[in-house]
Amino acid sequence: MKLGENMTREWQEEDRGEQLLVVLHRIRDSDATAHKELEQLAESGSRLAMHYLGEFQANGKHGFEPDVESGIRWLSLAAEKGSIEAAYELGYVYYREGRISEATEVYQSIAKRGYPPAFFRLGQLGLKDAEGNEEKIAALRYFEEAWESGHLISSGLVLWLRRDLGLDRTPFLLTIPKRAKVALQILFKNWRNPSSDTLRS
Numbered sequence: 001m002k003l004g005e006n007m008t009r010e011w012q013e014e015d016r017g018e019q020l021l022v023v024l025h026r027i028r029d030s031d032a033t034a035h036k037e038l039e040q041l042a043e044s045g046s047r048l049a050m051h052y053l054g055e056f057q058a059n060g061k062h063g064f065e066p067d068v069e070s071g072i073r074w075l076s077l078a079a080e081k082g083s084i085e086a087a088y089e090l091g092y093v094y095y096r097e098g099r100i101s102e103a104t105e106v107y108q109s110i111a112k113r114g115y116p117p118a119f120f121r122l123g124q125l126g127l128k129d130a131e132g133n134e135e136k137i138a139a140l141r142y143f144e145e146a147w148e149s150g151h152l153i154s155s156g157l158v159l160w161l162r163r164d165l166g167l168d169r170t171p172f173l174l175t176i177p178k179r180a181k182v183a184l185q186i187l188f189k190n191w192r193n194p195s196s197d198t199l200r201s
Contacts, residue, residue, distance in 0.1 A: 050078035051086040117200040119146035
């Protein structure tokens with residue numbers, strides 16, 4: 001299975017990638033003894049091990065007891081060491097736990113590093129509680145930034161919000177070619193790599 005572009009880069013940068021991959025396969029095969037090995041890799045400074053350990057603990061995955069605070073701690077450590085993937089997961093955990101201001105702060109930090117899905121998430125957060133046009137316009141700016149950075153899923157929201165806000169008065173029939181082009185780009189990218197960061201939401 002292909003990974004997203006950023007996750008591929010993080011694996012390429014991982015010094016203990018082969019060892020970590022073996023441990024992850026054993027964990028997914030329900031080998032509980034591999035849990036301790038993942039913890040040891042994380043404690044030894046492996047950024048990706050910290051990320052996976054944090055994700056598994058925060059979400060109670062692969063036989064790990066759910067422990068949100070421990071998961072947040074490991075994801076935070078990996079994010080501090082430069083992992084965009086860990087920061088993205090951390091933002092999701094904060095969001096799920098209702099810690100919206102912390103989620104926003106995390107997504108803003110990785111958006112500053114140019115990660116398109118973070119702009120998308122910021123747009124979603126802004127749109128979720130939008131009460132008027134001002135909040136919708138702020139959300140639109142994030143979706144536009146995401147689309148300009150190559151995030152294809154944001155395109156539909158940009159087109160919809162521009163029409164909803166009266167910023168695009170193009171007759172609907174004349175927008176069909178643009179919409180069709182975007183739909184084809186999404187289909188092609190999904191066929192090539194469904195895990196692509198350009199499709200991540």
